[in-house]
Amino acid sequence: MAISKEAVPPLPLTRASVLAAHETISPLIHRTPIFTSSSLSASLPGKNTLYFMAENLQKGGAFKFRGASFSLSCLSPGELERGVCTHSSGNHAGALALAAKERGVKCYVVMPNNSAQPKIDAVRAYGASITFCEPNATARARTLASVQAETGATFVPPYDAVNTILGQGTALLELLEQAPEPLAAVIAPVGGGGLLAGTALAAEGTGVCVFGAEPAGADDCAQGLREGKRREDVQADTIADGLRTPVGVLNFPIIQEKVKAVITVTDEEIIDAMRLMWERLKLVVEPSGATAFAAVRSKQFQEMGIKGPIGIIISGGNIDLSKPLPWVQQE
Amino acid sequence: MAISKEAVPPLPLTRASVLAAHETISPLIHRTPIFTSSSLSASLPGKNTLYFMAENLQKGGAFKFRGASFSLSCLSPGELERGVCTHSSGNHAGALALAAKERGVKCYVVMPNNSAQPKIDAVRAYGASITFCEPNATARARTLASVQAETGATFVPPYDAVNTILGQGTALLELLEQAPEPLAAVIAPVGGGGLLAGTALAAEGTGVCVFGAEPAGADDCAQGLREGKRREDVQADTIADGLRTPVGVLNFPIIQEKVKAVITVTDEEIIDAMRLMWERLKLVVEPSGATAFAAVRSKQFQEMGIKGPIGIIISGGNIDLSKPLPWVQQE
Incomplete structure (x- = not known):
């Protein structure tokens, strides 16, 4: 690793x-x-x-596992210790959760409460902790900020x-x-x-x-x-x-x-x-x-x-x- | 080849x-x-x-292409010249038709008239000549025999x-x-x-x-x-x-x-x-x-x-x- x-x-x-x-x-x-x-x-x-x-x-x-893997590889041991977080209703959430699980890193995912059930199930199966929010950008950002404040987890963005x-x-x-x-x-x-x-x-x-x-x-x-x-x-x-x-x-x-x-x-x-x-x-x-x-x-x-x-x-x-x-x- | x-x-x-x-x-x-x-x-x-x-x-x-390919490889030039035939409603028909097409060999397929449309379409797309028959073993065998009599094609069996x-x-x-x-x-x-x-x-x-x-x-x-x-x-x-x-x-x-x-x-x-x-x-x-x-x-x-x-x-x-x-x- x-x-x-x-x-x-x-x-x-x-x-x-x-x-x-x-x-x-x-x-x-x-x-x-x-x-x-x-x-x-x-x-x-x-x-x-x-x-x-x-x-x-x-x-x-999905290809998302590549970006999630490399993002994790660039974090310090201290950052990895505190875990990672993201907001996503889709493949990035699953990819980050899986990449984190394989390294024994905690992962927190903010998902809109209208996310598709199989995506929720996948993120959960990879052992991530899910916080649901209203399905809009403001709610996502606010919920993510509160998860970060609580856990000290590093945000791994989906593309930007x-x-x-x-x-x-x-x-x-x-x-x-x-x-x-x-x-x-x-x-x-x-x-x-x-x-x-x-x-x-x-x-x-x-x-x-x-x-x-x-x-x-x-x-x-x-x-x-x-x-x-x-x-x-x-x-x-x-x-x-x-x-x-x-x-x-x-x-x-x-x-x-x-x-x-x-x-x-x-x-x-x-x-x-x-x-x-x-x-x-x-x-x-x-x-x-x-x-x-x-x-x-x-x-x-x-x-x-x-x-x-x-x-x-x-x-x-x-x-x-x-x-x-x-x-x-x-x- | x-x-x-x-x-x-x-x-x-x-x-x-x-x-x-x-x-x-x-x-x-x-x-x-x-x-x-x-x-x-x-x-x-x-x-x-x-x-x-x-x-x-x-x-x-499907794996059927393996057996069809080897069966064709064992035929003489004279046999290949006259073509091959089989009866099948499924993957063997498509496999034989494709293997024959790739070698420029004629292929005759007897298919029950209740065969699934995609299977018929595949056999036709591979350029085989299709003869339809009633969907029972006797009609299949009789139709195949008449196709063989007419064309001199060699029968390539699906499994036996x-x-x-x-x-x-x-x-x-x-x-x-x-x-x-x-x-x-x-x-x-x-x-x-x-x-x-x-x-x-x-x-x-x-x-x-x-x-x-x-x-x-x-x-x-x-x-x-x-x-x-x-x-x-x-x-x-x-x-x-x-x-x-x-x-x-x-x-x-x-x-x-x-x-x-x-x-x-x-x-x-x-x-x-x-x-x-x-x-x-x-x-x-x-x-x-x-x-x-x-x-x-x-x-x-x-x-x-x-x-x-x-x-x-x-x-x-x-x-x-x-x-x-x-x-x-x-x-």
């Missing part, structure tokens, strides 16, 4: 830092496999070979933090290592922007062109890029529950500088892509995890005429399987 | 022949990964480490044939190669018995104890073992559609001699196991593919007190996703 003697000062936001983060967390994370499907590749007008990075097979079922971004960027390193040929492009979904900003940093100097994929119902990042200014709020109306957050303060300028384009897709396109991935890749993928493939299938992306292999990051697979499948519901 | 100059006389039913089959088909098949889950392993009373062999990620979505059995046995070789520690036991589902008999041959001399898993609603193999005599028919009432066939003439004595026990499980146990695999492994597994894990979870298996790691073969992942999930339907 890589625990620093003292809290580590944040690394610069560069590819070298992503490489350093990867060295630190490699023994702690799953090295997730990549998948190809000749039928999915052949189904696209561009016929690009597609390499899917299966972060739904990461510990905790250097170590989180660097940790998430490590997924691309493994994708590039495993792909049998150089990639022309890679695409990752964007909610808060931890994964996309990290991916963009990890791609620096590799010649891989980076794209983002965002639900049309929560397209604050795409709007911000058009307007040249980060939007502070997001009107989140999408099935992709992992992508409903506004893009972060640290994340936006990285995306603005290094990401070629953020493609928006409708929920219908996300559901179609998700179904294809379940059928052809035989992988359980959550809607957020299907968003990047949905974007690759879109007219907007196909018209860009990218030549060569494309990496697609499947961000997660945590879906409530007690509910009807979204395409079955539709029919 | 390994095509013999003349049709190859059948190899003996031994481990050495499984190794030879593996050498032949290795360039043609996917080397499927193995999966572990600490939560699934810890959930069992015996706490055995479980290694899941993901044959749902095999080409065509030496080359099919040897091909299916290759899955265990890859499981043993990939597992980071020696296995105490391995378990595979049994319908016609191609996979289970092949697995038993592949395990010879390795010290790995082989178990079979069968749905209680189609338990002709378990009954035959109790009675010391193969049952020729099966009353097939189970959700595990891949396991509804009676165990084959060649297959039964191999199982009788080399398999420690065949564990039967109810459809409810199969559905529970399947849901756990979707949730924890994030893999799309069909009911037949969850049957071996269901058996490992059963009281009967747990009371045997196997010590050490257990390999579980996930036989396939072809499920009609336009239908409600079986546990959702139940609720």
